[in-house]
Amino acid sequence: MTELTPKEIVASLDRYIIGQDAAKRKVAIALRNRWRRQQLPEEMRDEIAPKNIIMIGATGVGKTEIARRLAKMVDAPFVKVEASKFTEVGYVGRDCESMIRELTEVAISLVRAEMEKEVSEKAKANAEERVLDILLPPQPTRPQRVYRPADPSGGDEPGVVEASQEDGHAKTREMLQRKLRAGELDDRSVEVDLKESGNTSMMQVFSNSGLEEMGVNLQDMLGKFMPQRSAKRKTTVREARKLLEQEELANLVDMDAVVKIAIERAENSGMVFLDEIDKIAGRTSGGSGPDISREGVQRDILPIVEGSTVATKYGSVKTDHILFIAAGAFHMTKVSDLIPELQGRFPIRVELNNLEAKDLARILREPKASLIKQYQAMLGTEGVTVEFDDAAVDAIARICQQVNDESENIGARRLHTVMEYLLEDLLYDAEPNHGKTVRFSDEDVESKLADISEKQDLTRYIL
Numbered sequence: 001m002t003e004l005t006p007k008e009i010v011a012s013l014d015r016y017i018i019g020q021d022a023a024k025r026k027v028a029i030a031l032r033n034r035w036r037r038q039q040l041p042e043e044m045r046d047e048i049a050p051k052n053i054i055m056i057g058a059t060g061v062g063k064t065e066i067a068r069r070l071a072k073m074v075d076a077p078f079v080k081v082e083a084s085k086f087t088e089v090g091y092v093g094r095d096c097e098s099m100i101r102e103l104t105e106v107a108i109s110l111v112r113a114e115m116e117k118e119v120s121e122k123a124k125a126n127a128e129e130r131v132l133d134i135l136l137p138p139q140p141t142r143p144q145r146v147y148r149p150a151d152p153s154g155g156d157e158p159g160v161v162e163a164s165q166e167d168g169h170a171k172t173r174e175m176l177q178r179k180l181r182a183g184e185l186d187d188r189s190v191e192v193d194l195k196e197s198g199n200t201s202m203m204q205v206f207s208n209s210g211l212e213e214m215g216v217n218l219q220d221m222l223g224k225f226m227p228q229r230s231a232k233r234k235t236t237v238r239e240a241r242k243l244l245e246q247e248e249l250a251n252l253v254d255m256d257a258v259v260k261i262a263i264e265r266a267e268n269s270g271m272v273f274l275d276e277i278d279k280i281a282g283r284t285s286g287g288s289g290p291d292i293s294r295e296g297v298q299r300d301i302l303p304i305v306e307g308s309t310v311a312t313k314y315g316s317v318k319t320d321h322i323l324f325i326a327a328g329a330f331h332m333t334k335v336s337d338l339i340p341e342l343q344g345r346f347p348i349r350v351e352l353n354n355l356e357a358k359d360l361a362r363i364l365r366e367p368k369a370s371l372i373k374q375y376q377a378m379l380g381t382e383g384v385t386v387e388f389d390d391a392a393v394d395a396i397a398r399i400c401q402q403v404n405d406e407s408e409n410i411g412a413r414r415l416h417t418v419m420e421y422l423l424e425d426l427l428y429d430a431e432p433n434h435g436k437t438v439r440f441s442d443e444d445v446e447s448k449l450a451d452i453s454e455k456q457d458l459t460r461y462i463l
Contacts, residue, residue, distance in 0.1 A: 005032065006029050010025060010028050013027075013069055015367065016368060017065055018062075018359055020066065023063075027066060031070070034050070034323060038268065038269075050321055051348050052326070052346045054277070054325075054335060054346040054348070056327075056328065056351045056352065057354075058352075059411055059413070060409075060412045062352060063327040075110075077103050077110060078270075078271045079102045079271075079272055080273040080275060081099045081102065081272065082276045083277045083326075097304065103266050103322070104266050104314055104317055107263070115257070116249050119249065119252040119253065124248075126245075128177070130192075131190070131241055132173060134191070134240070135185070185237045187237070187238070189235070189237075190235065190237055191232050194233055194247060259315065267322065270322040271325065272322060272324050273326075274301075274325065275327050278328030278333050279294075281294065281337040281338050282333055298342050301342065302339070307320035335349065361393055371416070375419060375423060379427070382430040384435075385437040386440075388439075388440045396419070400418050403417075403418070421448075422440070
């Protein structure tokens with residue numbers, strides 16, 4: 001779990017996300033509280049429940065981006081799911097417990113990657129030895145002759161060890177090892193033996209029949225009963241080293257230990273970002289219609305957020321201390337439309353502000369991988385240098401806000417629409433500008449975007 005302070009977490013988010021300071025503070029505090037809880041005695045640790053968060057704001061204001069950047073920042077299992085996946089109008093979709101199974105899979109992948117990193121050097125060395133054995137098979141072991149003076153065929157003296165052959169074999173192996181490490185043998189064809197499980201192609205038909213939702217992996221379960229065999233494969237030395245290294249990693253990593261650590265990490269440090277929760281808001285009024293399905297999904301999510309035990313193919317996972325961050329636009333509904341029990345499980349609520357022109361201009365300029373920097377990097381691959389005057393950036397932001405105000409407000413996503421339209425000609429035919437610098441002024445932006453700044457033409461560019 002990360003040991004970053006809330007200020008450090010916010011500072012890291014500031015590199016990618018403009019504004020929304022209140023949401024960043026809430027998320028940073030919740031993340032730090034996970035670490036604080038881990039430092040407490042066990043009896044106190046079990047009593048502290050996570051303070052789940054609901055982020056309320058229009059689309060494109062940074063809700064998902066905060067969660068995505070947070071996932072990259074923290075060394076903890078993280079999964080993002082859409083509440084709308086669990087229901088559609090008229091019927092219920094996926095099992096709600098699948099979000100915990102996805103979280104467990106992420107935790108398994110994280111821990112396995114950590115353990116593979118620890119044994120990677122040993123795996124490389126083992127793979128190198130196996131490649132050398134293929135290039136130069138080891139000498140067959142000769143039966144040891146025992147000197148018996150009474151045996152007429154045994155001779156009068158013990159046999160002489162042929163040291164010259166062993167020395168020659170060792171020198172040849174050292175020479176091949178040097179060439180292998182230098183990459184001189186990478187394109188040489190070799191035949192390798194790779195382990196494979198029994199034929200499970202028929203099992204895949206059954207394993208995708210919904211059993212994964214019950215925490216059962218039929219393919220893995222039946223695969224254990226199939227005899228493991230090896231198959232010969234002809235490939236290059238370069239590819240053979242990669243394949244053998246992966247096989248050695250699988251042999252060196254203890255999957256039982258991986259599963260044990262991963263489940264513990266998922267239970268104590270796991271985070272679930274539940275997006276589009278407003279799509280399942282709405283309580284039944286007449287006892288019929290799609291609200292039946294929505295409230296049913298809320299009641300299915302409730303025990304998971306409240307704290308329950310979910311069966312996965314790796315074992316049982318408790319959700320008591322998993323942090324849930326919900327988000328939604330709540331245009332057509334309100335947080336109060338959620339069932340009271342679910343509302344009570346999200347005690348922290350924060351509203352994200354709509355983006356104005358000044359915020360959009362900062363989004364274009366300040367983030368580490370801002371939209372302008374992305375287009376500059378892409379066109380730079382064709383030898384075209386693109387520059388924007390400050391007034392041009394302000395004009396782009398102003399037009400984006402105008403379009404958002406007069407049509408559907410899609411926040412910062414409007415920048416993608418406007419930038420793509422502004423640079424369309426240059427992106428389509430960049431060759432004539434190879435080696436040149438193309439500079440955009442506010443006049444260029446205004447003239448190019450004049451069509452979409454007029455209300456009657458907006459419908460052509462609304463996403």
